[in-house]
Amino acid sequence: MGYELKKIDKHGVRHGTIKTVHGSIETPTFLPDATRGFIKTLSNEDLAQSGVSAMVVNTYHLFLRPGTDIIKKVKGIHGFMGWDRPLVSDSGGFQIFSLIRNTTRKNGKKPLGEIHEEGVYFKSPIDGSEQFLSPEKSIKIQFDLGTDIIIALDDCPPNHSSQPELKKSIERTIRWGERCFSEYHRQIKKRKIQKNKRPLILSVIHGGEHKDLRKACFLGLYEAAKKNKNNITSDWDGYGFGARPVDAKGRFLKEVLKSTADLIPKNKIRFALGIGSPRDIFLCARMGWDVFDCVIPTREGRHGKLYLKKGGRLIKGGQIYYNTINIGSSKFAKSLKPVNAGSGLEILEYSSQSYLNHLFKSGEALGAKIASMNNLKFYSVLMDEIRGAG
RNA sequence: GUGGCCAUCGUUCAACGGCAGGACAGCGGUUUGUGGUACCGCUAACGAGGGUUCAACUCCCUCUGGCCACC
Numbered sequence: 001m002g003y004e005l006k007k008i009d010k011h012g013v014r015h016g017t018i019k020t021v022h023g024s025i026e027t028p029t030f031l032p033d034a035t036r037g038f039i040k041t042l043s044n045e046d047l048a049q050s051g052v053s054a055m056v057v058n059t060y061h062l063f064l065r066p067g068t069d070i071i072k073k074v075k076g077i078h079g080f081m082g083w084d085r086p087l088v089s090d091s092g093g094f095q096i097f098s099l100i101r102n103t104t105r106k107n108g109k110k111p112l113g114e115i116h117e118e119g120v121y122f123k124s125p126i127d128g129s130e131q132f133l134s135p136e137k138s139i140k141i142q143f144d145l146g147t148d149i150i151i152a153l154d155d156c157p158p159n160h161s162s163q164p165e166l167k168k169s170i171e172r173t174i175r176w177g178e179r180c181f182s183e184y185h186r187q188i189k190k191r192k193i194q195k196n197k198r199p200l201i202l203s204v205i206h207g208g209e210h211k212d213l214r215k216a217c218f219l220g221l222y223e224a225a226k227k228n229k230n231n232i233t234s235d236w237d238g239y240g241f242g243a244r245p246v247d248a249k250g251r252f253l254k255e256v257l258k259s260t261a262d263l264i265p266k267n268k269i270r271f272a273l274g275i276g277s278p279r280d281i282f283l284c285a286r287m288g289w290d291v292f293d294c295v296i297p298t299r300e301g302r303h304g305k306l307y308l309k310k311g312g313r314l315i316k317g318g319q320i321y322y323n324t325i326n327i328g329s330s331k332f333a334k335s336l337k338p339v340n341a342g343s344g345l346e347i348l349e350y351s352s353q354s355y356l357n358h359l360f361k362s363g364e365a366l367g368a369k370i371a372s373m374n375n376l377k378f379y380s381v382l383m384d385e386i387r388g389a390g
Numbered sequence: 391g392u393g394g395c396c397a398u399c400g401u402u403c404a405a406c407g408g409c410a411g412g413a414c415a416g417c418g419g420u421u422u423g424u425g426g427u428a429c430c431g432c433u434a435a436c437g438a439g440g441g442u443u444c445a446a447c448u449c450c451c452u453c454u455g456g457c458c459a460c461c
Binding site: 033035036040056058061088090091093094095098099112125126151154156204240241242243244245246250252271272273274275276277280293294295296298299300302303305326329330361363365368 | 416417418419420421422423424425426427428
Protein backbone atom coordinates (compact mmCIF):
# COMPACT_ATOMS: atom_id res chain seq x y z
CA MET A 1 0.00 0.00 0.00
CA GLY A 2 1.36 3.37 -0.90
CA TYR A 3 3.30 5.27 -3.47
CA GLU A 4 6.43 4.08 -5.16
CA LEU A 5 8.50 6.51 -7.20
CA LYS A 6 10.20 4.75 -10.10
CA LYS A 7 11.95 7.60 -11.84
CA ILE A 8 11.89 11.31 -12.56
CA ASP A 9 12.33 11.95 -16.26
CA LYS A 10 14.25 14.79 -17.94
CA HIS A 11 11.08 16.91 -18.06
CA GLY A 12 10.53 16.59 -14.32
CA VAL A 13 7.66 14.11 -14.65
CA ARG A 14 7.54 11.62 -11.77
CA HIS A 15 6.83 8.09 -12.94
CA GLY A 16 5.39 6.02 -10.15
CA THR A 17 2.81 3.55 -8.94
CA ILE A 18 0.13 3.92 -6.30
CA LYS A 19 -0.78 0.55 -4.80
CA THR A 20 -4.27 0.25 -3.35
CA VAL A 21 -6.59 -2.51 -2.21
CA HIS A 22 -8.37 -2.36 -5.57
CA GLY A 23 -5.26 -2.39 -7.72
CA SER A 24 -2.45 -0.16 -8.84
CA ILE A 25 -2.52 3.22 -10.52
CA GLU A 26 0.33 4.29 -12.76
CA THR A 27 1.14 7.96 -12.27
CA PRO A 28 0.89 10.67 -13.43
CA THR A 29 -2.79 9.91 -13.72
CA PHE A 30 -6.06 11.69 -14.26
CA LEU A 31 -9.14 10.66 -12.27
CA PRO A 32 -12.53 11.93 -13.43
CA ASP A 33 -15.05 13.07 -10.83
CA ALA A 34 -17.88 10.65 -10.12
CA THR A 35 -18.98 13.01 -7.37
CA ARG A 36 -22.25 11.32 -6.46
CA GLY A 37 -21.11 7.84 -7.34
CA PHE A 38 -21.60 8.11 -11.06
CA ILE A 39 -20.27 9.92 -14.07
CA LYS A 40 -23.33 11.35 -15.71
CA THR A 41 -24.57 9.31 -18.68
CA LEU A 42 -21.70 6.77 -18.56
CA SER A 43 -21.79 3.12 -17.52
CA ASN A 44 -18.80 1.33 -16.04
CA GLU A 45 -18.24 -0.28 -19.45
CA ASP A 46 -18.28 3.14 -21.14
CA LEU A 47 -15.74 4.36 -18.58
CA ALA A 48 -13.43 1.40 -19.06
CA GLN A 49 -13.58 1.88 -22.83
CA SER A 50 -12.76 5.57 -22.39
CA GLY A 51 -9.57 4.66 -20.56
CA VAL A 52 -10.76 5.45 -17.03
CA SER A 53 -9.11 3.28 -14.41
CA ALA A 54 -10.00 5.13 -11.21
CA MET A 55 -12.35 7.89 -10.10
CA VAL A 56 -13.04 10.36 -7.33
CA VAL A 57 -16.27 10.22 -5.34
CA ASN A 58 -17.44 12.75 -2.78
CA THR A 59 -18.07 12.22 0.92
CA TYR A 60 -20.41 15.17 1.27
CA HIS A 61 -22.66 14.26 -1.67
CA LEU A 62 -22.85 10.55 -0.88
CA PHE A 63 -23.50 11.25 2.79
CA LEU A 64 -26.51 13.42 1.91
CA ARG A 65 -27.77 10.97 -0.68
CA PRO A 66 -28.12 8.03 -0.65
CA GLY A 67 -26.47 7.95 2.82
CA THR A 68 -24.03 5.40 4.16
CA ASP A 69 -26.56 2.84 5.46
CA ILE A 70 -27.37 1.46 2.03
CA ILE A 71 -23.74 1.65 0.92
CA LYS A 72 -22.55 -0.31 3.97
CA LYS A 73 -25.00 -3.10 3.14
CA VAL A 74 -23.09 -3.82 -0.08
CA LYS A 75 -19.72 -3.52 1.68
CA GLY A 76 -18.97 -0.06 0.41
CA ILE A 77 -19.12 2.22 -2.57
CA HIS A 78 -17.35 -0.30 -4.82
CA GLY A 79 -20.20 -2.74 -4.35
CA PHE A 80 -22.79 -0.04 -4.70
CA MET A 81 -21.34 1.23 -7.97
CA GLY A 82 -20.27 -2.15 -9.27
CA TRP A 83 -16.78 -0.77 -9.82
CA ASP A 84 -13.81 -2.89 -8.75
CA ARG A 85 -10.92 -0.57 -9.50
CA PRO A 86 -9.50 2.15 -7.24
CA LEU A 87 -11.69 4.94 -5.91
CA VAL A 88 -10.67 8.10 -4.09
CA SER A 89 -13.07 9.92 -1.80
CA ASP A 90 -12.83 13.63 -1.33
CA SER A 91 -13.55 14.88 2.19
CA GLY A 92 -16.42 17.25 1.39
CA GLY A 93 -14.50 20.33 2.56
CA PHE A 94 -14.49 21.97 -0.83
CA GLN A 95 -18.20 21.36 -1.39
CA ILE A 96 -19.33 22.77 1.93
CA PHE A 97 -17.24 25.88 1.62
CA SER A 98 -18.30 26.39 -1.94
CA LEU A 99 -21.92 25.89 -0.90
CA ILE A 100 -21.64 28.42 1.90
CA ARG A 101 -19.77 30.99 -0.18
CA ASN A 102 -21.85 30.69 -3.33
CA THR A 103 -25.20 31.10 -1.64
CA THR A 104 -23.99 34.19 0.15
CA ARG A 105 -22.53 35.70 -2.98
CA LYS A 106 -25.20 34.77 -5.50
CA ASN A 107 -28.42 35.95 -3.93
CA GLY A 108 -27.38 37.67 -0.74
CA LYS A 109 -29.34 35.05 1.16
CA LYS A 110 -28.26 33.79 4.52
CA PRO A 111 -25.43 31.32 4.13
CA LEU A 112 -26.52 27.69 4.15
CA GLY A 113 -23.96 26.86 6.77
CA GLU A 114 -21.62 27.96 9.54
CA ILE A 115 -18.04 27.00 10.20
CA HIS A 116 -17.10 26.24 13.80
CA GLU A 117 -13.99 24.71 15.33
CA GLU A 118 -15.78 21.42 16.00
CA GLY A 119 -16.99 21.18 12.42
CA VAL A 120 -19.39 22.64 9.89
CA TYR A 121 -23.12 23.05 10.40
CA PHE A 122 -25.09 23.35 7.19
CA LYS A 123 -28.49 22.91 5.70
CA SER A 124 -28.92 20.11 3.22
CA PRO A 125 -29.58 21.61 -0.23
CA ILE A 126 -31.70 18.53 -0.89
CA ASP A 127 -34.30 18.80 1.86
CA GLY A 128 -33.18 21.71 4.03
CA SER A 129 -32.48 19.46 7.00
CA GLU A 130 -29.79 20.44 9.54
CA GLN A 131 -26.53 18.60 8.95
CA PHE A 132 -23.13 18.48 10.61
CA LEU A 133 -19.76 17.43 9.25
CA SER A 134 -16.65 17.27 11.39
CA PRO A 135 -13.15 15.97 10.67
CA GLU A 136 -13.95 12.76 12.58
CA LYS A 137 -17.26 12.31 10.82
CA SER A 138 -15.76 12.87 7.37
CA ILE A 139 -13.16 10.15 8.05
CA LYS A 140 -15.74 7.76 9.45
CA ILE A 141 -17.96 8.22 6.38
CA GLN A 142 -14.99 7.59 4.10
CA PHE A 143 -14.27 4.33 5.92
CA ASP A 144 -17.94 3.41 5.49
CA LEU A 145 -17.55 4.14 1.79
CA GLY A 146 -14.51 1.89 1.75
CA THR A 147 -12.58 4.02 -0.72
CA ASP A 148 -8.92 3.30 -1.45
CA ILE A 149 -7.63 6.80 -0.88
CA ILE A 150 -9.26 9.15 1.60
CA ILE A 151 -8.74 12.86 2.17
CA ALA A 152 -8.69 14.84 5.39
CA LEU A 153 -11.34 17.52 5.89
CA ASP A 154 -9.89 20.94 5.16
CA ASP A 155 -10.95 24.57 5.51
CA CYS A 156 -11.03 25.78 1.93
CA PRO A 157 -10.90 29.59 1.60
CA PRO A 158 -11.21 31.63 -1.59
CA ASN A 159 -7.73 32.36 -2.98
CA HIS A 160 -8.20 36.11 -2.87
CA SER A 161 -8.85 36.06 0.91
CA SER A 162 -6.73 38.39 3.02
CA GLN A 163 -3.55 37.04 4.58
CA PRO A 164 -5.05 36.94 8.11
CA GLU A 165 -8.04 35.01 6.74
CA LEU A 166 -5.78 32.58 4.90
CA LYS A 167 -3.69 32.17 8.02
CA LYS A 168 -6.77 31.28 10.03
CA SER A 169 -7.81 28.78 7.40
CA ILE A 170 -4.47 26.99 7.30
CA GLU A 171 -4.37 26.83 11.09
CA ARG A 172 -7.80 25.26 11.11
CA THR A 173 -6.82 22.91 8.27
CA ILE A 174 -3.85 21.78 10.38
CA ARG A 175 -5.92 21.27 13.55
CA TRP A 176 -8.58 19.43 11.58
CA GLY A 177 -5.84 17.45 9.85
CA GLU A 178 -4.52 16.28 13.21
CA ARG A 179 -8.02 15.20 14.25
CA CYS A 180 -8.50 13.39 10.92
CA PHE A 181 -5.21 11.57 11.34
CA SER A 182 -6.15 10.37 14.84
CA GLU A 183 -9.59 9.33 13.68
CA TYR A 184 -8.00 7.46 10.78
CA HIS A 185 -6.06 5.28 13.22
CA ARG A 186 -9.06 4.84 15.49
CA GLN A 187 -11.11 3.56 12.55
CA ILE A 188 -8.37 1.15 11.45
CA LYS A 189 -8.20 -0.33 14.96
CA LYS A 190 -11.95 -0.41 15.43
CA ARG A 191 -12.54 -2.12 12.10
CA LYS A 192 -9.49 -4.37 12.55
CA ILE A 193 -8.12 -3.40 9.14
CA GLN A 194 -4.82 -5.06 8.31
CA LYS A 195 -1.87 -2.87 7.49
CA ASN A 196 -1.81 -4.01 3.84
CA LYS A 197 -5.55 -3.37 3.45
CA ARG A 198 -5.64 0.16 4.78
CA PRO A 199 -6.83 3.08 2.70
CA LEU A 200 -4.22 5.70 1.97
CA ILE A 201 -4.80 9.08 3.58
CA LEU A 202 -3.97 12.50 2.15
CA SER A 203 -4.14 15.97 3.62
CA VAL A 204 -4.65 19.23 1.78
CA ILE A 205 -2.27 22.17 1.63
CA HIS A 206 -3.82 25.65 1.68
CA GLY A 207 -2.42 29.17 1.72
CA GLY A 208 -4.05 30.75 -1.30
CA GLU A 209 -1.70 32.52 -3.65
CA HIS A 210 1.07 32.84 -1.04
CA LYS A 211 4.03 30.48 -1.25
CA ASP A 212 5.06 31.12 2.36
CA LEU A 213 1.58 30.29 3.65
CA ARG A 214 1.53 27.13 1.53
CA LYS A 215 4.83 26.16 3.14
CA ALA A 216 3.57 26.90 6.63
CA CYS A 217 0.51 24.78 5.96
CA PHE A 218 2.56 21.87 4.69
CA LEU A 219 4.89 21.97 7.71
CA GLY A 220 1.95 22.17 10.08
CA LEU A 221 0.25 19.16 8.52
CA TYR A 222 3.51 17.21 8.51
CA GLU A 223 4.10 17.91 12.21
CA ALA A 224 0.47 17.17 13.06
CA ALA A 225 0.84 13.64 11.71
CA LYS A 226 4.15 13.12 13.50
CA LYS A 227 2.45 13.83 16.84
CA ASN A 228 0.42 10.70 16.44
CA LYS A 229 2.43 7.84 17.93
CA ASN A 230 1.45 4.50 16.48
CA ASN A 231 2.80 1.73 14.32
CA ILE A 232 0.56 1.93 11.25
CA THR A 233 1.92 5.07 9.67
CA SER A 234 3.40 8.21 11.09
CA ASP A 235 2.87 10.38 8.07
CA TRP A 236 0.32 11.20 5.45
CA ASP A 237 0.47 9.08 2.32
CA GLY A 238 0.32 12.21 0.27
CA TYR A 239 -0.61 15.86 0.06
CA GLY A 240 -3.10 17.71 -2.07
CA PHE A 241 -3.07 21.20 -3.48
CA GLY A 242 -6.21 22.90 -2.15
CA ALA A 243 -8.50 25.63 -3.46
CA ARG A 244 -9.00 26.77 -7.02
CA PRO A 245 -5.72 26.80 -8.96
CA VAL A 246 -6.53 30.11 -10.64
CA ASP A 247 -6.49 33.68 -9.38
CA ALA A 248 -9.40 36.12 -9.40
CA LYS A 249 -8.72 36.90 -13.06
CA GLY A 250 -8.69 33.22 -14.04
CA ARG A 251 -4.91 33.02 -14.49
CA PHE A 252 -3.31 29.71 -13.58
CA LEU A 253 -1.21 29.83 -10.37
CA LYS A 254 1.89 28.27 -11.96
CA GLU A 255 4.49 29.45 -9.48
CA VAL A 256 2.45 28.52 -6.42
CA LEU A 257 1.84 25.06 -7.84
CA LYS A 258 5.55 24.61 -8.53
CA SER A 259 6.75 25.73 -5.11
CA THR A 260 4.07 23.68 -3.34
CA ALA A 261 5.04 20.52 -5.25
CA ASP A 262 8.64 21.05 -4.19
CA LEU A 263 7.62 21.05 -0.51
CA ILE A 264 6.21 17.53 -0.60
CA PRO A 265 8.56 14.61 0.21
CA LYS A 266 9.54 12.54 -2.83
CA ASN A 267 7.95 9.31 -1.60
CA LYS A 268 4.51 10.87 -1.13
CA ILE A 269 1.56 11.20 -3.49
CA ARG A 270 1.13 14.70 -4.87
CA PHE A 271 -2.49 15.32 -5.73
CA ALA A 272 -3.30 18.51 -7.66
CA LEU A 273 -6.94 18.69 -6.61
CA GLY A 274 -9.33 20.04 -9.21
CA ILE A 275 -6.71 20.43 -11.94
CA GLY A 276 -7.60 20.85 -14.65
CA SER A 277 -7.36 21.78 -18.29
CA PRO A 278 -5.13 19.57 -20.46
CA ARG A 279 -2.56 22.36 -20.55
CA ASP A 280 -2.59 22.82 -16.75
CA ILE A 281 -2.20 19.08 -16.22
CA PHE A 282 0.68 18.96 -18.68
CA LEU A 283 2.43 21.81 -16.84
CA CYS A 284 1.76 20.38 -13.39
CA ALA A 285 2.95 16.88 -14.29
CA ARG A 286 6.27 18.44 -15.27
CA MET A 287 6.36 20.20 -11.89
CA GLY A 288 6.10 16.80 -10.21
CA TRP A 289 2.39 16.45 -9.49
CA ASP A 290 1.17 12.85 -9.73
CA VAL A 291 -2.61 12.82 -9.55
CA PHE A 292 -5.22 15.08 -11.10
CA ASP A 293 -8.98 15.24 -11.01
CA CYS A 294 -11.30 17.68 -12.66
CA VAL A 295 -14.85 18.13 -13.88
CA ILE A 296 -13.69 19.64 -17.17
CA PRO A 297 -13.80 16.63 -19.50
CA THR A 298 -17.23 15.50 -18.35
CA ARG A 299 -18.94 18.81 -17.60
CA GLU A 300 -17.69 20.51 -20.73
CA GLY A 301 -18.50 17.38 -22.70
CA ARG A 302 -22.09 17.57 -21.49
CA HIS A 303 -22.22 21.10 -22.79
CA GLY A 304 -20.92 20.13 -26.21
CA LYS A 305 -17.24 21.07 -25.95
CA LEU A 306 -15.01 18.37 -27.39
CA TYR A 307 -11.26 18.06 -26.89
CA LEU A 308 -9.48 16.81 -29.99
CA LYS A 309 -5.95 16.09 -31.12
CA LYS A 310 -4.49 18.39 -33.73
CA GLY A 311 -2.24 15.88 -35.38
CA GLY A 312 -0.37 12.76 -34.34
CA ARG A 313 0.81 13.55 -30.83
CA LEU A 314 -0.44 15.99 -28.24
CA ILE A 315 2.99 16.76 -26.86
CA LYS A 316 5.67 17.92 -29.27
CA GLY A 317 8.91 19.70 -28.49
CA GLY A 318 7.99 20.56 -24.92
CA GLN A 319 4.63 22.02 -25.90
CA ILE A 320 1.10 20.70 -25.88
CA TYR A 321 -1.17 21.14 -28.89
CA TYR A 322 -4.87 20.41 -29.10
CA ASN A 323 -8.17 21.78 -30.39
CA THR A 324 -11.57 22.24 -28.87
CA ILE A 325 -14.79 22.45 -30.84
CA ASN A 326 -18.36 23.23 -29.86
CA ILE A 327 -20.27 20.40 -31.49
CA GLY A 328 -23.61 22.13 -30.94
CA SER A 329 -22.58 24.85 -33.38
CA SER A 330 -24.43 24.94 -36.68
CA LYS A 331 -21.00 24.61 -38.35
CA PHE A 332 -21.33 20.87 -37.73
CA ALA A 333 -24.95 20.46 -38.76
CA LYS A 334 -24.03 19.14 -42.19
CA SER A 335 -20.70 17.43 -41.54
CA LEU A 336 -20.60 13.71 -42.19
CA LYS A 337 -17.07 13.42 -40.76
CA PRO A 338 -16.76 11.08 -37.78
CA VAL A 339 -16.66 12.67 -34.32
CA ASN A 340 -13.19 11.30 -33.72
CA ALA A 341 -11.60 9.09 -36.35
CA GLY A 342 -8.69 7.03 -35.13
CA SER A 343 -9.67 7.39 -31.47
CA GLY A 344 -10.07 3.64 -31.18
CA LEU A 345 -13.51 4.13 -29.68
CA GLU A 346 -16.17 2.64 -31.89
CA ILE A 347 -18.93 5.07 -30.97
CA LEU A 348 -16.71 8.04 -31.86
CA GLU A 349 -15.87 6.52 -35.23
CA TYR A 350 -19.33 5.57 -36.45
CA SER A 351 -21.09 8.71 -35.13
CA SER A 352 -20.85 11.70 -37.46
CA GLN A 353 -20.42 15.31 -36.37
CA SER A 354 -23.85 16.14 -37.79
CA TYR A 355 -25.42 13.30 -35.78
CA LEU A 356 -23.78 14.49 -32.56
CA ASN A 357 -24.84 18.06 -33.40
CA HIS A 358 -28.39 16.78 -33.84
CA LEU A 359 -28.26 14.94 -30.50
CA PHE A 360 -27.17 18.11 -28.71
CA LYS A 361 -29.80 20.27 -30.40
CA SER A 362 -32.39 17.72 -29.39
CA GLY A 363 -31.18 17.71 -25.79
CA GLU A 364 -30.61 13.97 -26.01
CA ALA A 365 -28.48 12.37 -23.27
CA LEU A 366 -26.75 10.17 -25.83
CA GLY A 367 -25.00 13.33 -27.03
CA ALA A 368 -23.62 14.01 -23.56
CA LYS A 369 -22.45 10.41 -23.37
CA ILE A 370 -20.59 10.48 -26.69
CA ALA A 371 -18.98 13.84 -25.89
CA SER A 372 -17.99 12.74 -22.37
CA MET A 373 -16.43 9.57 -23.74
CA ASN A 374 -14.51 11.56 -26.33
CA ASN A 375 -13.11 13.87 -23.66
CA LEU A 376 -12.25 11.14 -21.17
CA LYS A 377 -10.47 9.25 -23.91
CA PHE A 378 -8.61 12.45 -24.80
CA TYR A 379 -7.48 12.84 -21.16
CA SER A 380 -6.47 9.20 -21.07
CA VAL A 381 -4.31 9.63 -24.17
CA LEU A 382 -2.88 12.83 -22.68
CA MET A 383 -1.77 10.97 -19.55
CA ASP A 384 -0.34 8.13 -21.66
CA GLU A 385 1.72 10.66 -23.57
CA ILE A 386 2.87 12.39 -20.40
CA ARG A 387 3.97 9.04 -18.98
CA GLY A 388 5.58 8.02 -22.26
CA ALA A 389 7.25 11.34 -22.94
CA GLY A 390 10.36 10.58 -20.86
C1' G B 391 -75.25 36.08 -44.15
C1' U B 392 -75.49 38.98 -39.15
C1' G B 393 -73.03 40.26 -34.63
C1' G B 394 -68.77 40.00 -31.44
C1' C B 395 -63.54 39.16 -30.48
C1' C B 396 -58.61 39.07 -32.40
C1' A B 397 -54.18 40.25 -35.71
C1' U B 398 -47.01 42.18 -32.25
C1' C B 399 -39.91 38.66 -33.17
C1' G B 400 -39.66 31.81 -36.15
C1' U B 401 -43.48 30.37 -32.00
C1' U B 402 -46.13 32.18 -27.77
C1' C B 403 -47.56 35.99 -24.55
C1' A B 404 -46.93 41.39 -22.80
C1' A B 405 -47.08 46.71 -22.73
C1' C B 406 -47.90 51.70 -24.34
C1' G B 407 -50.82 58.35 -27.84
C1' G B 408 -43.78 59.69 -27.11
C1' C B 409 -36.99 54.24 -27.57
C1' A B 410 -42.16 47.74 -28.38
C1' G B 411 -40.63 43.71 -23.26
C1' G B 412 -40.48 38.51 -21.65
C1' A B 413 -40.47 33.20 -22.47
C1' C B 414 -39.23 29.29 -25.87
C1' A B 415 -36.52 28.45 -30.54
C1' G B 416 -32.02 30.19 -33.31
C1' C B 417 -26.75 31.97 -33.09
C1' G B 418 -22.15 32.75 -30.16
C1' G B 419 -19.55 32.13 -25.60
C1' U B 420 -18.26 30.47 -20.34
C1' U B 421 -17.18 26.26 -17.23
C1' U B 422 -10.57 23.88 -13.04
C1' G B 423 -11.29 18.70 -5.30
C1' U B 424 -19.52 18.94 -10.12
C1' G B 425 -25.92 22.89 -5.96
C1' G B 426 -24.23 23.03 -13.62
C1' U B 427 -30.81 19.74 -17.59
C1' A B 428 -26.41 25.59 -15.53
C1' C B 429 -24.74 30.57 -16.54
C1' C B 430 -23.59 34.84 -19.84
C1' G B 431 -24.20 37.51 -24.38
C1' C B 432 -26.41 38.31 -29.45
C1' U B 433 -30.12 38.14 -33.26
C1' A B 434 -35.23 38.83 -34.14
C1' A B 435 -41.83 41.53 -34.66
C1' C B 436 -46.27 45.93 -34.65
C1' G B 437 -51.16 41.98 -41.46
C1' A B 438 -52.44 45.92 -45.78
C1' G B 439 -54.36 50.75 -46.98
C1' G B 440 -56.46 55.33 -45.48
C1' G B 441 -57.84 59.02 -41.55
C1' U B 442 -57.31 61.96 -36.63
C1' U B 443 -52.77 63.97 -34.12
C1' C B 444 -46.80 67.76 -33.14
C1' A B 445 -46.48 62.38 -32.63
C1' A B 446 -50.34 56.13 -34.00
C1' C B 447 -48.35 49.45 -32.74
C1' U B 448 -51.88 52.04 -29.61
C1' C B 449 -57.74 56.08 -31.42
C1' C B 450 -61.29 55.93 -36.04
C1' C B 451 -62.63 53.78 -41.05
C1' U B 452 -61.96 50.14 -45.04
C1' C B 453 -59.76 45.67 -46.66
C1' U B 454 -57.56 40.88 -45.79
C1' G B 455 -57.10 36.71 -42.60
C1' G B 456 -58.44 33.90 -38.12
C1' C B 457 -61.66 32.50 -33.84
C1' C B 458 -66.57 32.44 -31.39
C1' A B 459 -71.89 32.98 -31.28
C1' C B 460 -76.50 33.33 -33.91
C1' C B 461 -79.19 32.32 -38.45
